[in-house]
Amino acid sequence: PDVSAAWAQEVRELAAEQNAVILAHNYQAPMIQDVADHVGDSLALSRLAAATDAETIIFAGVHFMAETAKILSPDKRVIIPTAAAGCSLADTIDADQLRAWKAEHPGAAVIAYVNTTAEVKAESDICCTSSNAVEVVESVPPDTEILFLPDMFLGAHVRRQTGRSNIHTWLGECHVHADISPSDLVGAMTRNPDAELYVHPECGCSTSALWMASSGEFPADRTHILSTGGMLDAARSTSSQTVLVATEIGMLHQLRKANPGTDFRAVNPQASCRFMKMITPELMLQALRTGRDEVQVEPAIAAHARAAVERMIAIGK
Ligand code: 13P
Ligand code: SF4
Missing domain, CATH: 3.40.50.10800 (NadA-like)
Structure with missing residues (x-):
């Protein structure tokens, strides 16, 4: 029997029974991304959390993201499969x-x-x-x-x-993005001189990438500094054979799904966020069965934080 198919079916059934929506960040493990209702970057997930009609949000991401969902939807139950999923930044x-x-x-x-x-x-x-x-x-x-x-x-x-x-x-x-270093970048570009390059702005190598593009060491028109959502938009329309990706490696799953004809390669294949990967299939099931860990934000703090988040969401509308 296909254990992962049985797991996914149970997750989907429990979510439907509870009128729960499952949101997953682009850095989640592939199984978690595939079972979610929506996968996205932190801005897209904030917008979805604010707009959903579901009673419960199961947030497959790190704690600040689940907290942001709670700030935007204080009357909803927001569950993170483990509250230990923090963020070193x-x-x-x-x-x-x-x-x-x-x-x-x-x-x-x-x-x-x-x-x-x-x-x-x-x-x-x-x-x-x-x-x-x-x-x-x-x-x-x-x-x-x-x-x-x-x-x-x-x-x-x-x-x-x-x-x-x-x-x-x-x-x-x-710590994950800072470890994607200028030497990782130079190595990857030397091995793949015709590739296109997507770099997340949190990366330690983002300054070098732009410096190399401006000095002509690597073509400027093939160098893009992008958020995870921006990478996906770019991936859908690229005609490049190879794209080098400087961000957390969970991102590769969505990029490959978005454009199976392109070879997406990690600039640093070790760049995995241990906090994101704390959301395991077992804990996802446990969250749906037990309602653990529910995210709470003190109302006075939430009100002030909401104002800052809503000002952001209003920009670009
Ligand atoms: P974005 O989803 O906004 O690109 O953020 C990346 C990140 O590091 C989140 O932890
Ligand atoms: Fe935080 Fe992990 Fe994102 Fe880095 S990759 S900013 S540690 S959640």
């Missing part, structure tokens, strides 16, 4: 550290990447994700100072894209 700043940073820059606008806790979002003016960070920064008047947190590589990317020098960046990083 979100852990680089807490609310006390942010309050101290704000005190050093009175009047600055605080832009928080969604990879932050609810308490940090509550101290922020507006959130952003990797797919809208540039637009969010551009929504702030040019003469207003910006505190951008917590990812320094994404911060460097928005500084480059907007040409603004009044952006202060928190020195946080995602």
Whole structure:
């Protein structure tokens, strides 16, 4: 008997009985992605969480994402298969550290990447994700100072894209993306000189990728800095035979499904997020059977955090 088919059927039946929607991030294991109702990047999943009619959201992703779903849908039950699925990037700043940073820059606008806790979002003016960070920064008047947190590589990317020098960046990083290094990138490009290149802006190699593109070492028209959702859009229409992908390797599953004719290769095949992979098939089933772990956000914190997330969602509508 096909164990995975039986597992998927049980998951789907339990979800239907409870009027639950299953949302999965692009970095989830392939089995989890395939059983979900929707797979997407953090912005798409936030929008889906805000719009769903389901009573329960089963969030297959990391804790800050499930928390964002709860912030947007406070009357819904939001379950994460394990609350232990954290994020090393979100852990680089807490609310006390942010309050101290704000005190050093009175009047600055605080832009928080969604990879932050609810308490940090509550101290922020507006959130952003990797797919809208540039637009969010551009929504702030040019003469207003910006505190951008917590990812320094994404911060460097928005500084480059907007040409603004009044952006202060928190020195946080995602251990998975920071480990996709310039030497991994050069090695992959040397082995695949005709390939196209997709780089997530959280990567340690994103600055080198752009530098190589601007110096002509690698063709600029084949170098793209993209969020996970942006990578999927690009994959659907690419005519390249090979695409080198610099992000967490769970992404390859959706890219290969989107365009089976192209060979998508990881720049660093070890780039796997252990927090994302904590959502196992067993825990998914347990979440549906037992309702563990339900995500709660203190109402006053949620109200402030919601304002920051909703300002982001309104941009680009
Ligand atoms: P996006 O889904 O916004 O591209 O984010 C990537 C990420 O690292 C989430 O953990
Ligand atoms: Fe956090 Fe990095 Fe994992 Fe994304 S890949 S959840 S940023 S640790």
